Amino acid sequence: MSIKAVGARIFARIVKHRIKKWASRPEATQEKVFRELIDQASKTTFGKDHDFENIRTHKDFTARVPIRDYEGLRPWVDQVVEGREDVLWPGKPIYFAKTSGTTSGAKYIPITKESMPFHIEAARNAILCYIAQTGNANFVDGKMIFLQGSPVLEEKNGIKLGRLSGIVAHYVPPYLQKNRMPGWDTNCIEDWETKVEAIVDETLPEDMTVISGIPSWVQMYFERLQQRTGKKVGEIFPNFNLFIYGGVNFEPYRQRFEGLIGRKVDSIELFPASEGFFAYQDSQKDPGMLLLLNSGIFYEFIRADEFFDENPQRLTVGQVEKNVNYVMIISTNAGLWGYNLGDTVQFVSTDPYRVIVSGRIKHFISAFGEHVIAKEVEQAMKVVSAELEVKVREFSVAPQLNVEDGVLPYHEWLIEFEDIPQNLDLMAKRLDEEMQKQNSYYFDLIAGKVLQPLKVTPVRHDGFNGFMKKMGKLGGQNKVQRLANDRKVADGLSEFLA
Structure with a gap:
């Protein structure tokens, strides 16, 4: 030494x-x-x-x-x-x-x-x-x-x-x-x-x-x-x-x-x-x-x-x-x-x-009173990605209220994967189950048919970097917003979807 x-x-x-x-x-x-x-x-x-x-x-x-x-x-x-x-x-x-x-x-x-x-x-x-x-x-x-x-x-x-x-x-x-x-x-x-x-x-x-x-x-x-x-x-x-x-x-x-x-x-x-x-x-x-x-x-x-x-x-x-x-x-x-x-x-x-x-x-989602916070979505992602052996590069979550008549709104998880898993439905199902475990308000909204279970939307490779670059926030101390009560980040990512 x-x-x-x-x-x-x-x-x-x-x-x-x-x-x-x-x-x-x-x-x-x-x-x-x-x-x-x-x-x-x-x-x-x-x-x-x-x-x-x-x-x-x-x-x-x-x-x-x-x-x-x-x-x-x-x-x-x-x-x-x-x-x-x-x-x-x-x-x-x-x-x-x-x-x-x-x-x-x-x-x-x-x-x-x-x-x-x-x-x-x-x-x-x-x-x-x-x-x-x-x-x-x-x-x-x-x-x-x-x-x-x-x-x-x-x-x-x-x-x-x-x-x-x-x-x-x-x-x-x-x-x-x-x-x-x-x-x-x-x-x-x-x-x-x-x-x-x-x-x-x-x-x-x-x-x-x-x-x-x-x-x-x-x-x-x-x-x-x-x-x-x-x-x-x-x-x-x-x-x-x-x-x-x-x-x-x-x-x-x-x-x-x-x-x-x-x-x-x-x-x-x-x-x-x-x-x-x-x-x-x-x-x-x-x-x-x-x-x-x-x-x-x-x-x-x-x-x-x-x-x-x-x-x-x-x-x-x-x-x-x-x-x-x-x-x-x-x-x-x-x-x-x-x-x-x-x-x-x-x-x-x-x-x-x-x-x-x-x-x-x-930075939370409470479009229906669920008050989902960053700690909850990050914990759900940690558990599910390890369980399914899925490598996630980046993700963000937003509410989706713009749905057809008779269709329930939901939380959209926009995820950039290392390799997109074959069974996205299984991943969405497990993420939803983990969210219901952590957040009783979210559980009640799903059980009460106010929300439908969350959906996963894959973002293309390097899509988040492309989005941050377009926003003039690539690198340095800038961070991707993990979740929001509006669609600004989600809509901004729309051109970078897989």
Whole structure:
């Protein structure tokens, strides 16, 4: 074992001990974060507008600061974008993470000198937790690839802006610089397909040990490697044993990945966003990701089934229950207050607090009151594809209400297969049975003849990539919408059907 690997193991034990200290005192940790956030922002425009000077408790906070999404917070964000100081947080942000909103156009998410270190620290600590638990640190001597957006940044009123992954690329620690791939010039390529080919050229001769990125785009990279060499990824990179991912649930991709790699590899799940780094997988044995309670973020949770009520109850971390679907609300040291991130989570542990991402509050199907969420369709796909030995590349689900008179509506599953199975009816039947097991509302609608069983529509090979390219969302941090209550994605895929 190299000196670098030995040093990583020692540092990992130290960091793991620090994490255990705050994770074992969750409510006190969050109370401290809450108090610091309110105190530091009390003199800002937002703080004065919401009487931060008189906020002493969470109850005071909820009485003064309503839940807002980006559009609701936009009057203050626009002032920050114009260059004003002390609006949402003292001073000015050091970056804007630019994201594309579905209703807001371009969104500018502030990143401050206080919030930026936590993005970097969380990614590092996720790897250190893995080392502390497994003892595996040999990968630090090999090459590591992080599939991400371009690090080229623009500037707006003196503040640099770009994709979060591009911003983070500027903070790779010196001890990883020699190991990190791809090179700067390759990383700056904007066209995703051209970029992937360049990454293949650059990495093929190297000893890759860690590969990281959104699963759908890493899958594309793996497929290009295999097309170029005719070999499994595990043969090309015999020391590749750690996959780090975030952004989407890996389970629907796992079977396909293991086929491309040729063996199983360890994985670490992350929960990052432009608004903050919220959780990471701290254990290879226990499910879920450790919620980061000590990272400049104060969390609130609203039951998803109450979210659209007039005054839903806003819970703190000490009030949540396991296996309940919650909308996650954040207030941060980047100046987001009572901010609806849009993600839904479920707690799988409260000692320590670990979560899984269950979907998006806006991404569900409830055309008839069934309220089907992403976690349910992904679990059904995981079970059925493994049972029938079917390899699924990508899929999306939508309601189909446009049916002939006398015909019941249904859920349409648009699926891109590695090889289209001969018996699609059997797959549809099994998927429907799994959905009925998980969702009692869906079961009642099928049993009551309000809905007919779901139907599977095969999408042609590379059809989802074609759809994403047409939408201008191929690669980077963009993700396929897993399900929707409308037909926008489904209709967009109509020209890419098998």
